[in-house]
Amino acid sequence: MQNNDLDKMIAMSAVASGKPGWQGLADYLALQGRGVRKRALAELTEFVQAAATWSFDRRLDLCLWLLESLSPYSMPSPLLETIVHPTCREWGEREPDTVIAHLWLGRLGLGVEHYERALYLDPACAEARGCLCEAMIEPVWFNQHHLPDYYINSPAADLLDLAEAEAMWVGREIGSVATQCLKDIHEYRENAQAWLRDHPQGP
Structure with a gap:
């Protein structure tokens, strides 16, 4: 602490x-x-x-x-x-239709589906969108956290997940939450692409 x-x-x-x-x-x-x-x-x-x-x-x-x-x-x-x-x-x-309840459930680590529910209830909620985006790209960070030594799991699959996360922000206002998410997506995409380029036959 x-x-x-x-x-x-x-x-x-x-x-x-x-x-x-x-x-x-x-x-x-x-x-x-x-x-x-x-x-x-x-x-x-x-x-x-x-x-x-x-x-x-x-x-x-x-x-x-x-x-x-x-x-x-x-x-x-x-x-x-x-x-x-x-x-x-x-x-x-x-209160299954209360956005803040699902946001807190998600923040407490009680299921990504709560972010999805919050976003369904309020598509304009940037906080819910940001939390869901972070949850989607966190596994990519984990897969890359031993770079440059090795890549965990599939960089090709990670590129697909990053594209899905990036698509969440199309047509949306780009505030501070979106800016950070998109910055992370760009960094992780470059890492995955570089690994695929340098290891065309796999690890």
């Missing part, structure tokens, strides 16, 4: 302490932010057990605050697995 995440947790603890029923979370955040991990985990365990019994609306308020305040990668597993994941899944089931 990065130092800025720890500093953020300490700041979050002050906010959480003012919420009814959140004192256990506030104590966890303060202790974790100061590096007192054993006591922090004890506070978190007790809080999670209590929060799991809350109403859906109350749990969702907690989840949205957490997701807007802290990266999911910085959240402890008990909080993610017992509260955040189940509550967000329930949100998606209760």
Whole structure:
């Protein structure tokens, strides 16, 4: 965990302490932010057990605050697995036509299909389009991350996937999200083409 995440947790603890029923979370955040991990985990365990019994609306308020305040990668597993994941899944089931619910489900790594659903519901949502594009090209990055030593899987297949990802932006406004995606696509395409050119008979 990065130092800025720890500093953020300490700041979050002050906010959480003012919420009814959140004192256990506030104590966890303060202790974790100061590096007192054993006591922090004890506070978190007790809080999670209590929060799991809350109403859906109350749990969702907690989840949205957490997701807007802290990266999911910085959240402890008990909080993610017992509260955040189940509550967000329930949100998606209760409100299947809510774009933001599917965006959060996708960001939590609970399925690329949630980005697809969000984009279906709102084709103008650049964030959903960007997240889906990143999910499509991430495997290409993985296939190339050992270059120039070797290429994982098929560069020819990667070129097809990159073309599909690029096509998502045809006729769309090119904002900052699109600019970064298209930049990555261009870089990965050049890598794949160079590998095919230098290895015409395969690796």
